[in-house]
Amino acid sequence: MPIRIDDPADERLADYVALTDVALRRRTEPERGLYIAESEKVIRRALAAGHQPRSLLMAERWLTDLADVVADAEQAGIPVFVGEHGVIEGITGFHLHRGALASMQRPALPAVSDLLEGARRVIVLEDVVDHTNVGAVFRSCAALGVDAVLVTPRCADPLYRRAIRVSMGTVFQVPWTRVSPWPQAIADLQASGFTVATLALADDAVSLDDLAADPPERLALVLGTEGDGLSHHTLSNADLTVTIPMAGGVDSLNVAAAGAVAAWALRPQGVR
Numbered sequence: 001m002p003i004r005i006d007d008p009a010d011e012r013l014a015d016y017v018a019l020t021d022v023a024l025r026r027r028t029e030p031e032r033g034l035y036i037a038e039s040e041k042v043i044r045r046a047l048a049a050g051h052q053p054r055s056l057l058m059a060e061r062w063l064t065d066l067a068d069v070v071a072d073a074e075q076a077g078i079p080v081f082v083g084e085h086g087v088i089e090g091i092t093g094f095h096l097h098r099g100a101l102a103s104m105q106r107p108a109l110p111a112v113s114d115l116l117e118g119a120r121r122v123i124v125l126e127d128v129v130d131h132t133n134v135g136a137v138f139r140s141c142a143a144l145g146v147d148a149v150l151v152t153p154r155c156a157d158p159l160y161r162r163a164i165r166v167s168m169g170t171v172f173q174v175p176w177t178r179v180s181p182w183p184q185a186i187a188d189l190q191a192s193g194f195t196v197a198t199l200a201l202a203d204d205a206v207s208l209d210d211l212a213a214d215p216p217e218r219l220a221l222v223l224g225t226e227g228d229g230l231s232h233h234t235l236s237n238a239d240l241t242v243t244i245p246m247a248g249g250v251d252s253l254n255v256a257a258a259g260a261v262a263a264w265a266l267r268p269q270g271v272r
Contacts, residue, residue, distance in 0.1 A: 017091055038101050041168065041169055115176070199259070206240050207243060208265050
């Protein structure tokens with residue numbers, strides 16, 4: 001049976017405390033080996049990917065829509081907490097209107113070499129710190145045939161609640177891992193047969209149209225952080241720099257939008 005809760009200070013709900021505190025969650029979630037999945041769709045995608053829940057938290061009305069998930073959890077001895085919206089808001093810091101939350105076991109990340117095996121298109125996120133942008137990039141990668149995503153050590157956590165939600169749960173279907181040290185790992189990508197292309201403004205940049213007309217068999221496209229863009233070391237060690245032709249006096253796009261345009265233009269043969 002679901003466990004009724006009426007006290008926001010209930011220690012059994014520690015995984016869900018202060019979900020709106022980004023700095024706190026960025027530190028504590030990886031340390032405790034968990035992440036938070038929010039909404040029915042995201043929870044179902046996480047479970048479909050084989051991720052294991054620690055517990056579930058929801059308002060009573062969602063016991064019906066998630067009846068099968070609740071039944072499976074209870075059969076496995078995983079607690080399902082149910083409470084009024086006010087109690088849940090007191091725990092999490094926001095009004096829960098997307099159905100439910102699940103505290104999930106954070107899966108072990110694969111080795112970079114395993115992730116690259118057989119991959120033709122890889123996106124590298126260099127120090128992209130906005131969780132919304134990270135989630136949007138993953139959603140585009142899932143839709144446009146990108147085989148894997150590499151995130152640098154200072155990049156925002158793809159398993160942070162907002163990143164997952166913006167990605168619509170596609171962070172669970174696009175293989176990804178952290179790459180370190182960076183940008184030294186550019187040489188490893190090149191040794192694995194990848195052409196490493198940076199997406200940036202540069203005098204010697206190749207037009208995306210030209211690269212798309214004759215794309216390399218294996219391509220790693222590096223996207224830079226908001227504002228400062230890519231590091232000098234990354235730009236100088238990549239094989240080439242690519243720029244998206246622009247009109248209307250605009251010189252650049254948001255990193256997630258630029259990544260989507262480039263991923264579509266450079267999608268492998270057979271991806272439509």
